[in-house]
Amino acid sequence: GSQTVGVSLDAETEGIRITPVPGRVLHLGGRVTFAGADSVHLYSDLGSRVAPVDAAGRFAFDELAPGRYEVIAESNAIGQKLAGYATVWLKEDVDDIRLEGASAPVIQFRCEDTESKPLSTKSMSMTVTRSSPPDDSRAQQLSCGEAVTASVGSWQIVISTPSDFYVASVSAQGKLLESSEISLLPGDRIEIALAASEKPASLK
Secondary structure (H helix, E strand, C coil): CCCCCCCCCCCCCCCCCCCCCCCCCEEEEEEECCCCCCEEEEEECCEEEEEECCCCCEEEEEEECCEEEEEEEECCCCCCCEEEEEEEEECCCEEEEEECCEECCEEEEEEECCCCCECCCCCCEEEEEEEECCCCCCEEEEECCCEEECCCEEEEEEEECCCCEEEEEEEECCEECCCCEEEECCCCEEEEEEEEEECCHHHC
């Protein structure tokens, strides 16, 4: 027979026996539709995995637990970099993921004074570090006026200025940046604009 047992979240509870349910393992596969990608990366809270891409563009991952996955392919071709991206909630076997190629994300860094006039000081820089997907951190540093090709994911921004300057604002695509993190998807071209000003002599 069954009985009702009171459960408190912050105390041990007796009278309950939990029997583990054997885990389901699932399959995720699909096709990369652009040339130059020889592998596909799979990311989840459990870590990351890599699968090769065959001559027909197909890839497959097996023995996956149900859950949310990010699937990313990047071209290794010289010239324009392409990237494909998909988010999958895996509840059953999936074999029809299509990773369409779009231009890999680009980050631009522009420096200006508080009157929107260009600043070209060499001692200002922006470091972007990929924070997500997990297990694959990457970092790049940009000087004023530079642009870099980045990878799909979330990136943390850190801006460095000389001690005699102060940062008035940081914006992305013309809107004030409310967080130090930006998210990039294939096809994105994001401009980070730094407005800085020399400190008054009384503050130096």
